[in-house]
Amino acid sequence: MNDRTVNSMTSMQRTLTTLGHQEPDRVPRFLLTTLHGAKELDLSIQDYFSRSENVIEGQMRLHHKYRSDCLYPFFYASIETEAWGGDTIYLPDGPPLCGAPVIRKAEDIDSLVSPCVLESASLNRVLQTIAALKARVGDTVPIIGVAISPFSLPVMQMGFHAYIELLYEQPLRFQRLMELNETFTVSWANAQLAAGATAICYFDPVSSPTNIPRDMYLRTGQQVAKRTIAQIKGPTATHMASGRGLPILLDIAETGTAAVGVSALEDLAELKRAAQQRVSLLGNLNGIEMRRWTPEQAEYEVKRAIAKAGRGGGFILADNHGEIPWQVPQEVLLAISAAVDRWGRYPLTWIEDWIDDTPALHL
Amino acid sequence: MQQLIAPFQTSLESLDRVRANALFAQALETLTPIQAVEQLVVPALEQIGAAWHRGQLALSQVYMSGRFCETLVESVLPPSDPDRKHQPRSAIVVLSDYHDLGKRIVYSVMRASGFELFDYGRLDVDQLVERTLADKIRVLMISVLILPSALKVKQVCDRLKESGVDVKVVVGGAPFLFDAQLWKEVGADAMGSSASEAVAIVNRLMGDMQ
Numbered sequence: 001m002n003d004r005t006v007n008s009m010t011s012m013q014r015t016l017t018t019l020g021h022q023e024p025d026r027v028p029r030f031l032l033t034t035l036h037g038a039k040e041l042d043l044s045i046q047d048y049f050s051r052s053e054n055v056i057e058g059q060m061r062l063h064h065k066y067r068s069d070c071l072y073p074f075f076y077a078s079i080e081t082e083a084w085g086g087d088t089i090y091l092p093d094g095p096p097l098c099g100a101p102v103i104r105k106a107e108d109i110d111s112l113v114s115p116c117v118l119e120s121a122s123l124n125r126v127l128q129t130i131a132a133l134k135a136r137v138g139d140t141v142p143i144i145g146v147a148i149s150p151f152s153l154p155v156m157q158m159g160f161h162a163y164i165e166l167l168y169e170q171p172l173r174f175q176r177l178m179e180l181n182e183t184f185t186v187s188w189a190n191a192q193l194a195a196g197a198t199a200i201c202y203f204d205p206v207s208s209p210t211n212i213p214r215d216m217y218l219r220t221g222q223q224v225a226k227r228t229i230a231q232i233k234g235p236t237a238t239h240m241a242s243g244r245g246l247p248i249l250l251d252i253a254e255t256g257t258a259a260v261g262v263s264a265l266e267d268l269a270e271l272k273r274a275a276q277q278r279v280s281l282l283g284n285l286n287g288i289e290m291r292r293w294t295p296e297q298a299e300y301e302v303k304r305a306i307a308k309a310g311r312g313g314g315f316i317l318a319d320n321h322g323e324i325p326w327q328v329p330q331e332v333l334l335a336i337s338a339a340v341d342r343w344g345r346y347p348l349t350w351i352e353d354w355i356d357d358t359p360a361l362h363l
Numbered sequence: 364m365q366q367l368i369a370p371f372q373t374s375l376e377s378l379d380r381v382r383a384n385a386l387f388a389q390a391l392e393t394l395t396p397i398q399a400v401e402q403l404v405v406p407a408l409e410q411i412g413a414a415w416h417r418g419q420l421a422l423s424q425v426y427m428s429g430r431f432c433e434t435l436v437e438s439v440l441p442p443s444d445p446d447r448k449h450q451p452r453s454a455i456v457v458l459s460d461y462h463d464l465g466k467r468i469v470y471s472v473m474r475a476s477g478f479e480l481f482d483y484g485r486l487d488v489d490q491l492v493e494r495t496l497a498d499k500i501r502v503l504m505i506s507v508l509i510l511p512s513a514l515k516v517k518q519v520c521d522r523l524k525e526s527g528v529d530v531k532v533v534v535g536g537a538p539f540l541f542d543a544q545l546w547k548e549v550g551a552d553a554m555g556s557s558a559s560e561a562v563a564i565v566n567r568l569m570g571d572m573q
Contacts, residue, residue, distance in 0.1 A: 089461065094511035097461045160464040164423045168378060213421045242537065244418050264541060265418070288510060288541035325510045 010140040011069035012198070018313040019235070019258050021277045027310050027344035030144070030282065030318040031068040031333055034075070035095065035326040037061070045326075046090040049075050052128040059133060063141070066333050069316075070198075071137065073129040074146040074323070075122075077203070080188065081156045083120035093326050103158035106166055109173045114180040117187045127195040134196025142199060144237075145192030146322075149204035150181030150228055151221040167212070167220065178224050186231040193234040202229065202236045202257065203322060208243025210263075217248055225255035237261060237282055242321045246271055253278040264289075264320040268308035272315070280314040285336070287319040291327045295335035302339035307351045310344065317344070364390060364402045372407040375428040376420060387435055396439040397447075400477045404432050405562065408472050412559030426464065429471035429558060436475045447479055451501030451572055453565065454481035456491055459515050462508035465536050469504060472558035478565065480504070488515055492522045495530060502568055504533045504561060505551075513538035513545060520550030531568050535561060 009017065009025045017024035037058020038048035048054045059071050078088045078098035087099035103109060117123050126145075133143050148156070154163040154177060166174050189200045206212060207221035229236050238252050239261030245252065246266045253260075253275070260279050262271050264286035271281055285301055293301065302317065309315040317340060324333070343350065367386050374382035390399040411428050414420040440447060455473070457466045463485065470482055483494060495503055503523075507513045516534055523530045534551040546554035553568070555561035 091511055094509050097509075099461075160462070161426060161467050164426050164464075167423065168427060209418065209421055211421055212423045216421075216423070242541070247418075286541055288538050288545070291510070291542075292544075327510060327514070 012140055012142055015069055015142050015316065018315060019280050021280070021312060021314040023311075023313045023346040026346060027306055027340055028069040028316045029067070029337060029340045029344070030070045030072075030316050031062075031066045031324065031336065032070075032072050032074075032144075032318055032322055033062050033066065033068070033324050033333070034072060036324070036328075036330075036333075039326075040065070044090075044092065045094075045096065049096065049125075052125045052132065055125075055129045056132045056136075059129070060136060065330070066337050068337075070142045070144050071133050072144050073126060073133055073197075074144070074201070075126055075129075077148055078156055079122045079126065080148050080153065080184075082122040083115045083117065083184070083188075084157060085115075086156070095323065095326075098156040101156075101158045101162070103154070103162075103177075106158075106162070106170055106173050109177050109180075112177070112180055114183045117184070117191050123188065123191070127191055130192055130195040130197050143197045144199055144201050145189065145195075145197030146201045146203060147185050147189040147192070147232075149202050149207070149221070149225060149238075150178055150185045151224040152204050152206040153181050153185070155206060163206075167216070174220075178220075182224065182228050182231075185228055189228075189232045189234075189236075193232070197234070199235040199237060199258070200232055201261070201322065202232075202238045203241055204238055205241040205243045207238075207248070207252075208240040208245060208263075209247045210240075210243035214248055214251070218251060222248075222251055222255060225252075225257070229256045237280075239282070239322045242287075246274060249274045250276070250278060259316065261318065261322055262320065268305055272309045275314065277312070277314055280316065281309055282316045282318045284320040285318065287321045287323070287325055287328065290319065290332055291325060291329075293332050293335075295331060298332050298335035299339040299342075302336055303343050303354065306340075306343055306348065307354060310346075310348050311351065364394070367403055368406050368410070371403055372410050375407060375411060375431065376424050378424075378427055378431070380431060383431065384435070391439065396436075396444075397477055400436055400440060400475070404436060405476045405559075408432060408475060409559040409562070412472070412557035416557045416560075422464070422468075425558060426468050426471075429468050429475060432475035433471040436477065440477065442479055447477055450478055450565070450569055452481075452499055453478065453502040453504065454483050454495065454498065454500045455504040455506065456483035457485040458491060458505050458507055458512050458519065459485075459487050460507050460509055460512040461485065463506075465508065466506040469506060469535065469555070469558045469561045473504075473562060473565070476562045478562070488518045488522070491519055492526075495523065496526055496528060499528075500530055501572065502531045502533065502565055504535070504555075504565075507534070507536040507538060510538045512536075514549065516549040516551060524550075533561060533564050533568075
């Protein structure tokens with residue numbers, strides 16, 4: 001069935017309506033597939049990401065196949081550290097990983113220089129991809145750019161353990177690194193918006209209470225996010241990349257972000273109550289379990305998520321990490337998409353009866 | 364000793380090293396070093412690990428606590444000390460992955476709990492199987508962050524079983540936390556959801572092997 005024949009809104013209208021905390025025609029689905037584009041083109045992951053033409057074609061094929069309400073021209077996280085002089089390690093069956101740290105010891109921060117986004121061949125590939133996708137879909141489908149937050153980027157720049165030690169033990173060097181990273185992230189996010197991205201997914205997993213305590217977040221990650229997001233010339237969604245977010249949900253809202261990507265470890269109904277219509281929620285299908293879901297399980301999980309967070313808008317159905325693993329088969333993705341068609345149409349009149357019949361939901 | 368555990372735990376969580384040192388010194392007034400480790404350090408780290416698993420503490424606190432306790436224990440119980448735990452030969456590794464924070468935390472907490480173990484760093488399947496057999500390892504702890512690495516644990520378990528040597532494989536890391544069935548699917552013997560759980564598991568395996 002052609003999506004346009006059964007929906008009264010474009011993907012863009014649907015998404016903007018829900019972000020305005022109103023109910024659109026149906027729950028938007030953001031199936032955040034990146035690596036699956038390589039499967040579509042029968043290329044290795046490394047070859048796939050080597051040319052923007054591949055990712056453009058891959059994203060369009062995925063869009064038509066799974067009918068996601070966004071395009072997601074995210075290549076891989078370490079493409080940002082490539083701009084800082086780092087390298088990338090490719091896997092045959094997973095996301096490309098960051099190579100050796102570009103900051104080998106904390107003292108390296110003293111002489112570090114923030115790179116120019118437009119001088120990076122890798123980042124230019126992403127910008128070309130965004131521009132080409134924008135030319136194809138215009139304003140009908142949101143194009144989601146990605147920027148790793150200045151606060152979370154050091155995990156790739158220097159390694160997680162070294163960064164934790166810096167956070168606790170070297171406040172001045174931490175401050176200098178944040179200044180450098182903020183310059184870079186703002187420039188990178190705005191370049192994507194200028195190329196045609198609709199919004200920026202601001203990945204900030206270090207800020208999650210899974211990783212640092214809330215009082216440290218309020219002193220560090222939140223301040224960085226406030227300064228950075230204020231300079232990004234478009235809407236942002238802050239993503240915890242599987243980390244917990246509930247204890248700081250309203251703290252994240254204070255940074256000016258429009259939505260928060262939330263964890264499968266937390267209850268969507270609780271998150272919805274905590275959000276108080278101040279941020280929308282993006283999530284929280286379990287991408288790891290998804291690999292072995294049957295179509296029936298996929299339908300159940302979609303129903304459960306919509307039942308918990310769909311009413312009143314302010315909700316986009318997605319996975320909980322911001323990237324669906326390579327191992328998730330197409331049958332599951334198709335089942336998720338079909339389940340949203342079936343159960344995501346507003347008004348969500350089926351929910352009350354279903355809750356009565358499904359006491360384990362704990363709504 | 365019981366009354367020292369809570370303040371010691373609090374001092375670790377808040378990174379109050381002076382207070383933690385003082386409490387540990389107080390414990391040493393009446394206990395031997397290994398007793399102080401077992402009756403003060405291990406219970407405090409257990410509580411911290413459990414609190415992280417419940418979402419009440421952050422990974423940064425677990426890491427910094429483990430690192431501090433490792434140094435503390437090292438100062439009174441060097442690696443060659445005969446009081447270090449008699450244990451099966453153990454090793455810890457990051458499998459086909461480049462994320463080593465989890466391994467570092469477990470290694471620190473294990474050593475802070477009086478264990479000695481090989482740190483294999485990062486190895487691929489072939490290298491890991493070869494080294495495990497060569498070192499006659501009995502308990503192998505595998506840490507991963509990404510799903511492809513978690514799935515590779517199955518190859519390690521299969522190869523170790525084929526070798527006929529009884530090696531217990533304990534896994535940990537994000538994919539196993541998000542999919543409770545995954546550790547069984549890959550053939551592991553146990554899964555630790557926190558560093559302190561890893562200590563408890565190795566203690567249990569030690570009991571089983573005796």
